[in-house]
Structures are given as structure tokens and as C-alpha cells.
Amino acid sequence: MKRNFKEELSDIKAFAFDVDGVLSMTQVPMFPNGEPMRTANIKDGYAIQLAVKLGYQVAIITGGNTEAIRVRYTNLGVQDVFMGQSNKISAYENWKKKYGLTDNQILYMGDDMPDLPLLKRAGVPTCPADAVRDVQEACHYISPFNGGQCCVRDVIEQVIRVNGQWGQDLDW
Numbered sequence: 001m002k003r004n005f006k007e008e009l010s011d012i013k014a015f016a017f018d019v020d021g022v023l024s025m026t027q028v029p030m031f032p033n034g035e036p037m038r039t040a041n042i043k044d045g046y047a048i049q050l051a052v053k054l055g056y057q058v059a060i061i062t063g064g065n066t067e068a069i070r071v072r073y074t075n076l077g078v079q080d081v082f083m084g085q086s087n088k089i090s091a092y093e094n095w096k097k098k099y100g101l102t103d104n105q106i107l108y109m110g111d112d113m114p115d116l117p118l119l120k121r122a123g124v125p126t127c128p129a130d131a132v133r134d135v136q137e138a139c140h141y142i143s144p145f146n147g148g149q150c151c152v153r154d155v156i157e158q159v160i161r162v163n164g165q166w167g168q169d170l171d172w
Contacts, residue, residue, distance in 0.1 A: 005141050008124045009162040013105040014057035015048075016092065016118065017152060019064050021111035022128055025148035035066060041148055045076055047156035052077035054165050059095045061088045063114060089117050107155060111135055111147050126155050 017023055024038040051058055058078045062069060065084035073081050080098070082091035096106070108115075108122035111131040119125035119138045126141045128151035136142050143151035160166045 005124075006158075006162055008140065009107070009159045011104050012056075012107045012124060012159045012163075014059070014099065014101050014107070015051060015156060015159075016059040016061055016095070016106060016108045016122070018088075018110040018112075018115055019060060019062035019069055021131070021147040022109050023060075023148065023152055025146070038064075038066075038068065039148055040072055041150055041153070043150050044148075044152040045072075047153040048073070048078065049076045050160065051156050054160065054168070056159075057095075057099050057101065059091075061085055061091050061095075061118070063088075086114070087117075088114060089121070092118050092121065107159065109143075109152065109155060127151075 019038070023044060024040060048058055059080040059082065060069065060073045060078055061082045063085055069083055070081050080095050082095070085091050103121055104123035106122045107124040107126060108118045109126045109128070110119055111128055112135060113132065115135060116138060119135060124141070125139045126143065127135045127139045128143050128145060128147040130146040131142070141155070143154045145151040145154050157166065
């Protein structure tokens, strides 16, 4: 019997996210050297930091390769930032093995074709509202929020609420 989305969330112990189109908006200005100027949503950042403090494993798996990505997410407590990943499966498998995770314990959020292999593997595949059609069709949940506009906060908060951890008094 197939479980509904909320039931699947109770198994989640880890989150993995793409950056461009998920943690940042899809349209970004470019520096003169061709490097994109990414934006980061503060509410997504809060949710990532909260997930880490509550003991969830969080990974960033991205094709992007700029120091700003590493700095942003390590400052939020993310220990596993995989950059320059044209084939994201190997990073995902290494991360999974490092923490003894199973696919069913992982929520992955991606937005475009390079994310499809991970979306097909993760227990709970999710995407932002503005993800490409093929990605949306592979997902169990499509956030009502676009990439870079709280879609990450949306899924993290849902997992934390389902697991009865929302509103816990954390020693910040």
C-alpha cells in the first residue's frame, strides 16, 4: 500500500539539496568573469541551520563550484558540501554511506535534469514549483514555492513538524 507524503516524512533523517534553482533563484546576474551572483533565502538558511541542530544530516550536492556556496552552507552547519558535481550519484552514495543512511531516510530537492537520478533514488523526491516538467513528474511533492523563495524551508519545516520537533527550545 502506497503511503502519502506526510507518512513518508516520518522516516526522514537527512536532507540533500541542489543549489541553483532550489536554494537560489534560477535567474541570476553574472559577474564580468562569468560567475553567477547567487542569492540565498534567509528563511531557507534558518531551516537548514535548525535541521542540523536537531540532528538531521544535510548535504548540498551541486554542479556549481564557487567558494560562496561552500562558505554559505558551512556557516549554517552543513558538513557535506559537494560542488562541481556533474554526476551527483557518486557524491550522494558516498554521503549516504558516511552516515549509514538508506534512500528511504533521505529527502532530496532538485529542479532540473541533472537532479533526476537522485530524485529517482531518494525516498522522498521533492522540487520547487518552478522545476522543469520532467522533474515535477518524478517528485512525490512539489512545493508551492519557487527555487530560492522558501521551497527548502517548506520541506524542512514539514519534516520537523511531522516528527514533533517544531518549536523545541533549542539552546542557540
